Amino acid sequence: MHNLLPLIWRNITERYRLLGVHCQICGKDYFPQRRICPVCRRKGKFVPKQMPHEGKIVSFSLVHSAPSGFELEAPYFLALIELSNGVRLLSQLVDSPAQKVAIGVPVKMVFRKIFEDGPEGAIAYGYKFKVVSGEGKKPAGKKNPRKMAAVNS
Amino acid sequence: MKTGIVGYGTAFPRMRIKVEEIARVWGKEGSRIAAGLGIREKAVAALDEDSATFAVESARIALESSRIDPSKIGAVFVGSESKPYAVKPTASIVADAVAASPVTTAADFEFACKAGTTAIQTCMGMVGAGMIEYGLAIGSDTAQGKPSDALEYSAGSGGASYIIGKESESIAIIEDTFSYTTDTPDFWRRQHAEFPEHAGRFTAEPAYFKHVVNATKGLLEKTGSKAADFDYAVFHQPNGKFPPRAAKILGVPEERIKQGLITPFIGNTYSASAMIGLASVLDVAAEGQKILVTSYGSGAGSDSFSITVTGNISKPGRRQAQSVFAQIEAERAYVDYATYAKHRRKIKSL
Numbered sequence: 001m002h003n004l005l006p007l008i009w010r011n012i013t014e015r016y017r018l019l020g021v022h023c024q025i026c027g028k029d030y031f032p033q034r035r036i037c038p039v040c041r042r043k044g045k046f047v048p049k050q051m052p053h054e055g056k057i058v059s060f061s062l063v064h065s066a067p068s069g070f071e072l073e074a075p076y077f078l079a080l081i082e083l084s085n086g087v088r089l090l091s092q093l094v095d096s097p098a099q100k101v102a103i104g105v106p107v108k109m110v111f112r113k114i115f116e117d118g119p120e121g122a123i124a125y126g127y128k129f130k131v132v133s134g135e136g137k138k139p140a141g142k143k144n145p146r147k148m149a150a151v152n153s
Numbered sequence: 154m155k156t157g158i159v160g161y162g163t164a165f166p167r168m169r170i171k172v173e174e175i176a177r178v179w180g181k182e183g184s185r186i187a188a189g190l191g192i193r194e195k196a197v198a199a200l201d202e203d204s205a206t207f208a209v210e211s212a213r214i215a216l217e218s219s220r221i222d223p224s225k226i227g228a229v230f231v232g233s234e235s236k237p238y239a240v241k242p243t244a245s246i247v248a249d250a251v252a253a254s255p256v257t258t259a260a261d262f263e264f265a266c267k268a269g270t271t272a273i274q275t276c277m278g279m280v281g282a283g284m285i286e287y288g289l290a291i292g293s294d295t296a297q298g299k300p301s302d303a304l305e306y307s308a309g310s311g312g313a314s315y316i317i318g319k320e321s322e323s324i325a326i327i328e329d330t331f332s333y334t335t336d337t338p339d340f341w342r343r344q345h346a347e348f349p350e351h352a353g354r355f356t357a358e359p360a361y362f363k364h365v366v367n368a369t370k371g372l373l374e375k376t377g378s379k380a381a382d383f384d385y386a387v388f389h390q391p392n393g394k395f396p397p398r399a400a401k402i403l404g405v406p407e408e409r410i411k412q413g414l415i416t417p418f419i420g421n422t423y424s425a426s427a428m429i430g431l432a433s434v435l436d437v438a439a440e441g442q443k444i445l446v447t448s449y450g451s452g453a454g455s456d457s458f459s460i461t462v463t464g465n466i467s468k469p470g471r472r473q474a475q476s477v478f479a480q481i482e483a484e485r486a487y488v489d490y491a492t493y494a495k496h497r498r499k500i501k502s503l
Contacts, residue, residue, distance in 0.1 A: 016209075016250040072200055072495065094201065095167045095484065111209040111250055113201040113237075123237055125205060125246060 001121040008117070008124040013048075015126030018109060020087065022049035031087045053109040055083040055129070060093070060101055069115045077101055081129055096131040106132050156280045157323025157463070158315050159287060160219025162473050163432045164210035165311030165419050167484045168197040170493045172306050178490045179301045186306055191393020195420025197488060198295040198310035199496050204233040205243045207312030207425070208293040209250040214473050215289070215314035216251055218324075226253035226316070227285025230275055231261050232268025232292045232424040234342070234349075247291065258285075265340060266389055267450025268292060269313065269424040274330055274456060276317035287318045292424035299348035300499055307392055309420025313428035324466040325435060325444070328459040331372035333364050340451035351451075357395070360453050365389065365399045368455035369447045376459050380404045383459075384442040387413035387430035389449035391421045405445070412437060413446075418481045431460075433477035440464045 011032075013019040020031030024045045028037070031051050037044025058080040066074035077093035079101070093101060094112060107129040114124040171194045173183030187193060198207075208231050216223055229248040236243055244259035262268040262275075269292020276288025293312030298304035320326050339360035342349040352360075365388055373380060380386070386405045388396040393416050400410045413430035415422075422429055427448040434444050444460040465471055475483065494500050 012249055016246075017252060094199070095486075097486070111206050111213070113203060113206060123205075125209075125250070128201070 001118040004117040018051040020051045021046040029087050052084040055081045058082045092128045094128045100131045108132050154281045155320040156277045157326040159318035159322050160215040160316040161432050162211040162214025163313045163429050164207045165196045166198045169194045169485050195309040203237045204235045204293040205237050205246045208247050208291045211312040211314040212251050215316050218473050219316040223252040226287045226289050228288040229259040230272035232272045235295045265450035266423045267448040269428050270448035270456040290315045292428045294423035296423045297348050307421045309422045311422035311425045313425045324471050325460045325462045329376050331457045333368035334454035337453035364455040365447050365449050368457040372457035383445040385434045386410050386445040388447050389427045390416035393417040436476035438462045
């Protein structure tokens with residue numbers, strides 16, 4: 001147990017609900033939440049805003065050497081996702097067979113366990129994404145034969 | 154004031170293991186066990202899934218079909234016997250994840266496989282008394298079975314959520330409910346024990362059948378109806394064999410339980426079992442049709458419900474977007490016993 005509670009608790013609204021912010025001055029949406037609008041600076045005025053739960057894959061990578069706490073889930077996909085309002089975020093992909101993971105395919109948010117602070121510590125829950133359709137454009141370049149090794153989660 | 158189901162949703166994992174595959178590892182005859190239990194395969198939760206994730210996923214679907222503002226949910230109750238935390242509510246995780254918090258009450262319920270239907274009764278009481286506008290009642294479990302035990306063939310994973318509200322907004326009115334409870338220790342898990350114990354054949358006649366039959370008979374007597382009056386019947390389904398037997402005892406034609414009999418395809422999802430069965434019936438039921446639901450929780454008790462479908466069910470978007478059977482068929486990934494053991498953390502060094 002590493003007392004990760006502040007890290008877990010402070011991000012609950014973002015991780016559970018994809019709650020971002022909207023600048024009422026320039027009209028831009030941000031996720032994760034920001035304190036200052038990078039466009040309007042101190043003139044910006046933020047209000048909380050629910051981000052859409054749907055998007056598409058912009059880019060992805062298959063992680064074989066997972067960081068501590070994620071070893072049992074490897075190999076797994078990490079994807080850069082563009083939500084339907086244009087906001088981009090990085091997320092793990094789950095329930096998505098390797099043959100369906102491609103640039104441009106639609107994805108939707110799911111609620112999953114992210115990590116545990118050891119067997120006796122707090123559990124961090126939050127968003128991951130899953131492919132909702134097999135359609136999309138395959139990325140150019142060589143096929144990665146190791147990609148087929150990813151079976152689940 | 155009468156109350157009813159305003160929205161519903163179900164969620165269960167993509168991974169499946171066949172009964173034959175489990176039997177192969179333990180040197181048993183898989184086809185005989187599958188036929189004996191009436192279970193083909195069961196749903197397996199992944200490493201990052203638990204009763205909280207199925208509760209949230211199903212609750213989000215229920216909210217979509219209810220078309221209500223989540224901040225109007227005044228109570229969130231989660232029934233489960235496989236809570237992620239021994240002490241710390243799952244209900245508060247769900248309340249925050251669906252934006253029902255902070256102005257809501259929340260608690261976890263435990264009564265083996267019937268805690269979810271008891272959560273429905275509690276919401277009915279609170280809505281009916283005018284204490285809250287809507288209540289969210291959930292049954293969700295990642296059921297445990299000791300390796301090689303008979304339970305291992307049936308213990309599945311999944312969740313079902315119901316939003317209970319006023320009669321006028323409901324897709325199905327809950328006409329009445331009746332419960333039957335006795336101290337019958339047929340199945341339990343002691344403090345700190347990893348897997349539940351059960352009393353073998355004792356779980357049948359003095360446990361499941363006594364409570365399911367008496368609760369259902371009590372409901373029929375209370376409402377002045379007959380089993381044959383119902384278009385559909387859903388009974389708790391620890392396996393695929395008990396519900397047809399209960400139906401026969403009660404005089405319910407077997408074809409009326411078929412739509413709500415889900416265990417053969419995803420296993421026994423414990424607190425979610427009868428609730429997923431009811432969801433499958435709501436996926437297809439038409440206005441005016443009557444549904445009989447009787448849950449069963451070891452320890453032991455049954456909650457029986459008389460439900461009538463309203464015209465609201467045919468309005469666009471009021472059923473869950475993907476039916477229970479569509480979810481069963483759509484997404485499946487069969488795993489072997491080793492992968493199942495990894496994801497369910499049955500390998501002790503994990």
